Amino acid sequence: MxxxxxxxxxxxxxxxxxxxxxxxxxxxxxxxxxxxxxxxxxxxxxxxxxxxxxxxxxxxxxxxxxxxxxxxxSSKMGPNYYLSEKSEYAFAGAVLQDCDNVLDVGSGAGHFGRYVKGGFTGLELNPAAVSAARELKVNVRNESIEEHLLQNPGRYSAVTSFQVLEHVASPHAFIQSCLQTIRPGGLAVISVPSEDSYVSLQENALLNMPPHHVSRWTDRCLKNIENFFKIHLEQLEHEELTEVHAASFAGIIARRLVRQRLGCQTTKLIDLSFRSKAVGRIAYWITPFCSRFLANSPIYPRGHSVTAVYRKLR
Ligand SMILES: [Zn+2]
Incomplete structure (x- = not known):
């Protein structure tokens, strides 16, 4: 079935x-x-x-x-988990410059609030992040989108959600609730890891699997969201490849080269075989050479994230 x-x-x-x-x-x-x-x-x-x-x-x-x-x-990854800067913040801030009232769902400590000119409300379920927001004097509430919607339907001119959608069990219900918090004509800005980037090429990518991420999003899928809600996709913005991502990409290319040479390509999401460990060990040594070669190459793919801007239809 x-x-x-x-x-x-x-x-x-x-x-x-x-x-x-x-x-x-x-x-x-x-x-x-x-x-x-x-x-x-x-x-x-x-x-x-x-x-x-x-x-x-x-x-x-x-x-x-x-x-x-x-x-x-979050304790293992430290400050790398709830980043105070995300590449999509500046882009989204510019898109929302005329909005008077913005809701950010899954806001962490509310760092995106710095980019919003009008009113800002964040929603966050992690109590430590909510306390951090209080210290920063940012308006972040310890509520789910469903709880917040009950008292605030149609209240906002824009809703944002950065790197959250891929974590939720029911993306349809989540998007619907987000859209119900904004007025007709309002904007919804959603960013996710892009499945059209180097991210989809990673092996044993545990953070892109349950219970962390439960879905993966291509541009085509982000466009198709239009078919299920009364919204129009206005813009798709891909992040450029950063230095950190370029290092990951060089590692991916190294593994692929080694696998090709040894004739042991894999389609598995998780490969814990001895052969896979050997591939990883050899790839580790040749990654710096791949890095140097790729630095002068035009084949660099897109960076980690993609941001979609939707307009709620009247
Ligand atoms: Zn589907």
Whole structure:
């Protein structure tokens, strides 16, 4: 039986691959130093699916992380997790310069507020980030979008959500709630990791899998959102490749070259075989050479994020 798409509800989906929870937990254990198997309950496998209708790639069941999981991951990554600067902030700030009242969903400590000229309200579920916002004297509330919507339908001229959509179990319900907080003619600005960037080429990319990310977004899928809500896509803005991303990309190219040379290409999302570890070890040594070669090459792909700007139709 086909899995139902978590964006458009279609059953026109196919299973691209399957991930063993045991393997996923082992990767997380190596990275975080703790066992996260309780996040998956009784599941032993998770499907990675593609929706032919809207082009969303998603995991089924869409197991999302508990607050404990986010506590662990944010403490492991430190300030890199809730970044005070995101490349899309300046772009979105310019797009929203005429908006008098902006709601940011999943705002962290409310750093985007600096780019907003009018009123700013952030919504954040992590209590530590809400306390940090209070210290910065930024208006951030410890509420979900669904709770906030109850008292504030149609209140805002714009809603934003940066790097949140890929974390939610039901993107359709999330987008619908966001759109109900803005007036007709208002703007919705949504950024996600781009599946049309180097991100989709990463191997064993645990942070792009459950319980962290449960969906992956192409430009085509972001355009297709228009078909399910009364909105029009006005703009898609891709981030340029940063220095950090360029280093990741060089590592990806190195692995691909080694795999090609050894004749062991893989389509698996997780490959923990001895051969894969050997590929990683050799690739590690040749990555600096790939970096130097790529620095003068025109083949650099797009950077990590893409930002979509939608107008709510009247
Ligand atoms: Zn779909």
């Amino acid at each position: 086909s899995e139902q798409c978590i964006l458009c509800g279609s059953s026109e989906t196919n299973q691209v691959s399957q991930v063993r929870i045991k393997d996923l937990c082992l990767l997380y254990h190596n990275y975080l130093g703790c066992d996260i198997s309780q996040e998956f309950g009784a599941h032993t496998e998770i499907s990675y699916c593609h929706c032919r209708e809207c082009d969303l790639k998603f995991f089924a069941p869409s197991v999302t992380g508990s607050s404990k999981f986010y506590e662990v991951i």
